[in-house]
Amino acid sequence: MKKIAVVTDSNSGITQEEAQKMGIHVLPMPFTIDGNEYFEGINLTQEEFYEKLKGDADIATSQPSPHAILKLWDELLKEYDEIVQIPMSSGLSGSCQTAAALAADYEDRVFVVNNHRISVTQRRSVDTALAMVKDGKSGQEIKDFLEETGKNSSIYITVATLKYLKKGGRLTPAVAAIGTMLRLKPVLTIQGEKLDSCAKARTMHQAKQLMIDHIREDIETRFGGVAAHKVHMDIAHTNNEVEALKFRDEVEAAFPGYQVGFVDPLSLSVSCHIGDGALALAITEITE
Template identity: 45%
Template sequence: MKTAIVTDTNSSISAKEAQEMGIDLIPMPFFVDGETYLEGKDCTPETFFQRMKAGAEISTSQPAPEEITSLWDTLLKTHDAVLHFPMSSGLSGSCHTAKALAQEYGGRVLVVDDRRISVTLAQSIRNAQVLLAQGKTAAEVRDILEAERDASSVYIAVNTLEYLRKSGRVTAAGAAMAAVLHIKPVLQIQGGKLDAYKKVRGMLQAKKTLLEALRHDLATRFSGMKMAVFSGYSGGDPTLGETWRREVQAAFPDYAVGMISLPLSICCHTGEGAVGVACAKLW
């Protein structure tokens, strides 16, 4: 079977990378002071963070259903099936929307919910390409990936709770207290949901906590598994990301640590200056 792969920019895959990979990429919409922007098309990271610093009201949304189905319709003219990779159903309604839309396609569109986001979602897509190359059907690929949905881990330290407060994920009192005490929360994504992992004082301690958490996962949950390790950051200055990547690489010398800039749809909630680490199973 000839299978197409579709994802969105929550995967941290850029338009250029999508073209190189031979997949289709849907830009995620977000709002800045009520105006709609599409990630990777009409708002650069530099502009986004400038507007954020200036106090703009920022929020996220989902792609329009007709944009998704129009792409599927086009792909199914030349492909037998479509594998659609949205972000985790535990973090957004986009997965539920895609599954509802796919019901009208008689099994030719398969939505993969392996509870991933950002770079771990990107790794799932690369794994899917490996499995398809091995001769697996679209349904087999979906089942394999969903069975291994817990074979990834994400930890993020945010510099401020202000944007999580605005999105309703943290109370105003909690955000204010954290700012006064210089508390930097370390968050985790396990099983597709965002949860608190640990609260520490200062970003240096937060970074140390990130590395310790990932090191523990690799030595326990993922012991003996072939894993990829990644670093990530939010901000308009790529030197921040490269500095952090080198720190992560030094902590994990046995891995070739990749580095990504967090998607703007995620930065809407983390703000600028967030750093993270992640790992995901390799096929």
């Protein structure tokens, strides 16, 4: 049986400490903040990031450098036969395309998965990959399965402020001003390739209910009324753990028999576009 290494990036929400316990490898996502380079989970903590964000620092997201990727691969291939790499969705970053291009020189040894996921759903893909490695599947089989099932997930996000959507150009100044005046809270969705708007709420309570309604619709329509043991539900947040834990209780009350798994910080690559105080609810279909 081949020895296979599983690699992902810090957009999965998996910390360096967790990666060691899981037996995987996490590439830290780089950020440029006021002209200085930082790496998520290495020399940039969640707390430090939000302090800089609130201070209106100039923050730009980036992707792991080819040098960093190749260095990791070459080191791993001294011990492993194959590598399965699970980057964030290709529609949200160029890191997947970069890794796929580099993998062309590692034919039949490095398999880069275009999994269409991020945050807790990306984390679920890592879990699936690890289970498939344990079952003796090859790197190609793991890649094919994760790409085939990658879009069987959704994330719904509500933001606490429109400031960062406006700053990133996702809202015009006029729309942001009206939204702020009316205290609107957009509900955004990530299904595969994009971060899109799907609803608007007037209160956080209403926004949370809308996310629950969308998850219920996914269960009943997209996933054919699947039972609790056939889906994962997870929550993510931006510097908002207390409310995220309360939201977990609300979600479990809304879906008797279903349980919320992870309650994780949302990846900083998404956080910089939506700000702190956000809540997210995700669902991932379990496929075999």
